[in-house]
Amino acid sequence: MGSPDTAPGQNVSAWRPRVPGVVEVLHARFTEYAYPMHVHDAWTLLIVDSGAVRYDLDRHEHGTPHDTVSLLPPHVPHNGSPATPGGFRKRVLYLDGTHLPEDLVGAAVDGPDLRDPLLRRRVGQLHAALAEPGDELEAESRLAFVGQWLRERLRDRSRSAGRASAPRRDPVLARRLRELLDARVVEGLGLAEATGLLHAHPAHLVRAFSAAYGIAPHQYLMSRRVGRARRLLLEGAAPSQVAAATGFYDQSHLTRHFRKLVGVTPGRYAATAVKKASSSTGARS
Structure with a gap:
């Protein structure tokens, strides 16, 4: 049963750890709830533990099966809704620009969903470290590896697309x-x-x-x-x-x-x- 403040089948837990670069940690389960279009002022690093999410980013539809890590850049609108009958359970990190500079926004918009089992496992390990008080050094170390992987992948993608990494062009x-x-x-x-x-x-x-x-x-x-x-x-x-x-x-x-x-x-x-x-x-x- 849901609490008086949540609909049945919804459960949310959020906190801000003492780890530089992490603005917020969010764990949530939704069965029917759909996010409307919105933006964040931080990078959104998302993994789905059960079910799947579909979302629109920069007018293109995307999905997040359980083996995918999704990276949504700041200030770019997106929504989200369950893509499976039982809803979804997700873990999210909101990251500032410490590990992901703004010049990578364009590459992230072009391909926010990353299919890599090793990255998926490392992000899960990072969440586990963030959940345990006293494990801040482990969390910082794991975040450093994840940040490096993401930076290298996004810069490789920019080079292969034949363009230099640059902020998203806006009128x-x-x-x-x-x-x-x-x-x-x-x-x-x-x-x-x-x-x-x-x-x-x-x-x-x-x-x-x-x-x-x-x-x-x-x-x-x-x-x-x-x-x-x-x-x-x-x-x-x-x-x-x-x-x-x-x-x-x-x-x-x-x-x-x-x-x-x-x-x-x-x-x-x-x-x-x-x-x-x-x-x-x-x-x-």
């Missing part, structure tokens, strides 16, 4: 709007103000952004806000505080968008982090 207007949204995640940005600052017609501005990134400006902004909310919740902040700190109108506004993008309420999400911290404290005592 100038769309990029300028994204920069404005990134700078005003909490304060927000109205369309009228954006068009005045960028000297563009409102409809043209929205079309340019959507064409470049595959997501509407308001969806992008909400994704960024929810991303910040996740970090604050894992640090122990209360949902009411998080709502105010991340630009939502109130806690119910946060809850509605958080549940839509993450699959559980902020309270349930925070509770998993508390439970993880408690079990770690007990293991050390």
Whole structure:
């Protein structure tokens, strides 16, 4: 049975380990829940332990069978839904640019799903190390190997495609709007103000952004806000505080968008982090 904050068949656990480069660890099981289009400000390294996920990235459909490691780059919209009747169980690492620089985004967009049994096993071992308090050095070492493998594979792919590694090319207007949204995640940005600052017609501005990134400006902004909310919740902040700190109108506004993008309420999400911290404290005592 699911908790009052989750639908039946859904289970989520998330925490932020003391390992440089790892923004968040997420373990989840979903039977019917489907993620809408959204973005992350971190690299998403995903493995599926049972079932399969289908998702769209840069307007192309992809899938994640159990022997695949998927690497989704930051700021590129994607969704996700079960591809098998029983849903899926996944483990995800959100990584900053320490191990994966932004100049590899283009290669990751071209081929996010990596079929390599050794890499799959190493990512699983990394998750195991991250779950055990006191094993931070092992986790850092395993992450270093995984990061090196991914960098080499993506750079090889760029060379074989006959191009130098480069950031994903974006239309100038769309990029300028994204920069404005990134700078005003909490304060927000109205369309009228954006068009005045960028000297563009409102409809043209929205079309340019959507064409470049595959997501509407308001969806992008909400994704960024929810991303910040996740970090604050894992640090122990209360949902009411998080709502105010991340630009939502109130806690119910946060809850509605958080549940839509993450699959559980902020309270349930925070509770998993508390439970993880408690079990770690007990293991050390």
